[in-house]
Amino acid sequence: MRLAHAAIAIAAVFSVALPLFGSEYQIYLAELILINIVAAIGLNLLTGNCGQISLCHASLMAIGAYTTALLTTRLAVTYVLALPAGVVVTTLLGASLGYPARRLSGLYLALVTLGFLEVVSIAIEEFPDLTGGVRGLKLAKPELVGLLLKDNALYFFVLGMTALAICAGWNIQRSRYGRAFDAVRQSVIVAQALAIPPGRTKLLAFSIAAAFAGLAGGLFTAVVGFIDPTEFDISASLRDITFIVVGGLGSVAGSVVGAVVLTLLPETLRGAKEYGDVVYGVILLGALVLAPKGIVGSLAFLARRRDSKGGLT
């Protein structure tokens, strides 16, 4: 446990100090990592804790991104209002997935979310005058009460939002809602016996995941400055799932670790040139074979074994 606390402290200091020594490239990467952390936490609560599989997380990010973008570019709403608006819209739309989740699970639920993903994608493409369609949408740099959010200001804004998300995720997990999620994942029947309404719990889980995704999407528009539908397709959703599977299902730390490792990995693989995808796939497989419970999950497992061994005196 002390190791974990030390790691968190180091990470916090590092992330705050990064603008002092990091290049623009590294700061940009850090921003992308932070965005992925936010998205991963939301997905982990839904999938890792509540056991609901979702293939549409990227399209929820898209909804957040496009809502924020459209509000700022078409309606000249200031970013500091557009961002939460994006979160709200995404949460409402994400909640709609709670309805099929009441009656379906596993593969069938996954397919409904796949259907949702494709419908969102087509909707974005079908209204090019509004969304830019397949050509994408370019955005001006956002501002926060007059301060132009670029370079270091933007970085600290994203860092702050991510810290908030981490706290929120942590607290949700430990709250009675988090426990309800775990109960529903383990067994719907037992949850019902414990007076936990599975339908409403799943609805809440989907809504929360959507909120996180909406935030991640809104931050994405500020950081990258350009969005198009191809950034939010099925591969992006699968990538989000890899974050939590490799990091560790059901834990906020797992979301963080997974997002960090798997966002950095493709960038470090730039040297592999056209073999980048192959090496990425191999490393991913390797991670799954060596640590099927995820990095954090496996570390926790080892720590427990070591603790229990030490207790045998």
Add this chain to the structure above:
Amino acid sequence: MFGARKLLSALATSLSFAMLAAIPAAAEQGVTADSITIGAFGPITGPAAYIGLAGRDGATMAIKEINAAGGINGRKLNMIFEDDGHSPAKALAAVKKLIDEDKVFMLFNVAGSNGTIGTIDYVKEKGLVMFVSFASAPGVTWPFAKNLFRGGTTEVPRYGELYAEYIVDGLKAQKIAILSGREEYPKNEGDALTKQLQKWYKITPVKRAEFNIGDKDFTPQLLDLQQADPQVIAFFGNPAEAAIALRQAKELGLNQQFFVGTTMVDQGFLTAAGPAAEGASGFALIPLLPGSSNPAMKAWRAKWSAEYPNLPANRPNIFDVLAYADMYVVAEAMRNAGKDLTTDRLIDALENLHDYRVGPIASPRSFAKTHHIGNLRLQPMQVKNGEWVQVLWESKRPSDILQRYH
């Protein structure tokens, strides 16, 4: 009074310092006594890899030749290539890395439109020259930016002009139907053609149908087109869909002539479509396709095969040739800029290029102080006996697109 003046002068000084700091550093980074570092990026993974890989390989071959011939004013060229996976987010990462970490002097872009649009604002801010070899997205040259240049592919409205003129004056067609894919480039081509037909000839297409990328059947669209009874069908999409669509068109009894977009005017389309391609016409981005029997092209191919003996089918493709030719354009401008190489002098040198090309395998490039569209010419071709063959047709109408640059 005295205090106010001191305050004012202090303010003025700090303001001017702030302004100086805000001006992007004139990027003489990347230029040393004996080398010039160029940053390049494009998709080398994912479905668009055939663009980036060809761009990288063509540019690399050009650089090797230039260095072997002595370099540029005593300096060797050095290229760092980054993958962008055809994703705007990754393209921006590549550009930031190249500019901020690798400290390149300029950017050579072989990314296509997807990877380009997201990086334009950042590159404009940084002030380095970005030479875009293939991207048709309007944003590269319109609105005008001092440090952005477009090489091989021309502006989208120009496609519309050439297509319209060829179909109406060359193919003598009045009833035209358009079948375009729902992706950026094909959509742009279709829209540009429609707009230009209306503007120059007051012709409206008798039908505009769309299909989805990845479709395996085009019967509904083809039956629709058949009902409209066009004389020419313009098809904009990818070779994979073109092959199926053209085959099905013949099966359903549509015997109209097909006019295809620039993506199809390459060997890949012929391999895919086989006999169904016969008679199709279109514009090539380069005057001679890699399969041509023209001696200049044959010589170039021999060089290329010696350099890359193990490459897959249908390479070199048009992007190999385009990147090779454009790298020579950049090198020529660098040479003209002289020993004291700065971004401003490079921009000047590029703008003073008139009809430069490395050989018959390239189209001439010209830039001006008012616009940075390097190429306004495309080569009309037709499929005869299974090969793309040049058509002897010249555009006679002057282009309108330069008018908005004055």
Add this chain to the structure above:
Amino acid sequence: MTWRIALQLALSGLSVGSIYAIVALSLAIPFKASRVLNFAQGELVTLGAYIALVLSSYGLPYPVMVPATLVIAAGFGILIERLFIRPIVGAPEFTLVIATFAIGLIIRALIRIHWQDNVFFLPAPYSGPALAVGPLRVNPSYLVIIGSTAALVTLLVLFFQQTRLGKAMRAVAYNQTAARLMGISVGKVFGSAWALSAAIGAAAGLLLAPVAGINPELGHLIVKALVAAVIGGFGSLGGAVFGGLLLGVLETYAGALFGAALKEVIPFAILIAFLLVRPNGLWGATQVRV
């Protein structure tokens, strides 16, 4: 809409539907044999198609190339299972799903590096100009796809119902622990399941090669195949095939009536509708049954 157009649309719908049907069949196999959603199944179809491409470039005659392709593909299937799936067989379900996704990515990327995104059409002995049925036209390759798919379904049904291995697969899919207790070697069953999946995928690739074109993105058909399998019901092989044909027809009519955008949406609207109303599809059942 004239009669000629309506009928031609139906015929073309069945034609493109036959493509979905054979891919859906290849998707239903791993589900029936091991209850796993195999995200790499699309790439197994692609792999089979490219194996055929390579073999035919050596000049092998068609009747030799077909069985050779199936055998080689089955070999790849066993290899993949042994190397990558076996070590994580006890892991949580999501791990397995992501593993199949990673395998698919690797296969696709390797193919892309060597062949780039060129499209190849592999003509078969039965390829030829369209057959005329009155004013209607149909390409004979599609008839071969439908016929082969029907034959495969019959063979597979017999396999799962009558053979020991087939029954063992159904048992493992139903309840792994019980199957193990009954003395079934689960490892061998998984290996055989992957071999079978790869072989059927390769058959799909072979059948598609003359009409759909071989390129690294061929596996994207898996998405439509999923919709087809849901319509038919995941446990039912014949249902998956029917689902594919129905999807093709509905999609084609949607395209003619409403345009390309809606044509894209229709499969997913149908998917969601079925999942909400009748998730087991038309023929599926909660227990494993053919």
